[in-house]
Amino acid sequence: MKKTIITGLLITILLAITSIIIIKLCGRREIIESPKAFNHDELGINEYESPKASDYDELGINEYEYPNEFIMNDSLKRIVASLAFWYGDYDEGKAKTDEWKESFIARFIQNSMFSFDYLDELDQRNGGKVTVEQINYINYSITNTEIDYSDIVDEYIDCRDNASFLNHAFMDEYEYEIKGDHVIVTGIVDVEYQGSVDVDQYDIVADLIKNPYSCFDGYSIVSVKSAKIAQ
Secondary structure (H helix, E strand, C coil), X not given: CHHHXXXXXXXXXXXXXXXXXXXXXXXXXXXXXXXXXXXXXXXXXXXXXXXXXXXXXXXXXXXCCCCCCCCXXXXXXXXXXXXXXXXXXXXXXXXXXXXXXXXXXXXXXXXXXXXXXXXHHHHHHHCCEXXXXXXXHHHHHHHCCCCCCCCCCCXXXXXCCCECCCEEXXXXXXXXXXXXXXXXXXXXXXXXXXXXXXXXXXXXXXXXXXXXXCCCCCEEEEEEEEEECCC
């Protein structure tokens, strides 16, 4: 009699455990198969896609691989020096003004006294033609701000159809401090004038930020502050 009761209890327990397992498996299957389980809107999750200034593949731009030590090449030093000279205290607000586009093309694309590696490549490869997409990309590389030049550039401009501003800004010696994705650069900018032996000097502080698709060593310029050194 006792054996019969025990056997019955064991069978009941086994049936209960089996039912629980089946229920859990069915529930798991329903979760996996149900698209509602992965509905980001219902979960309050927004999918994010990093913004791009342009199609980097079509422009032939690869993601920059940063070296272990921060080093400014000539192109990056030239653009920092030129921003310091042309704009004094530069920040992204300057790049969003109506005057910026015209001055940008004149000073950085069609200036016989200024160039950089990427522009030199375009000049050699395309016979001086710089498309509006490439201008947009250069602007983004410098400013980390997306601006469309299609309203003032019809397909392309010729960087060889240039003019001279009769001056040249450059920077040799500099110091830097790394702060996360930012690099704070301090240095002295020299400005030479064509036909003159005079040189103006400016103390500058530049805030650079990592931009892995920038043609300037993988950095864009957040701001530059400059002060002329009294002679």
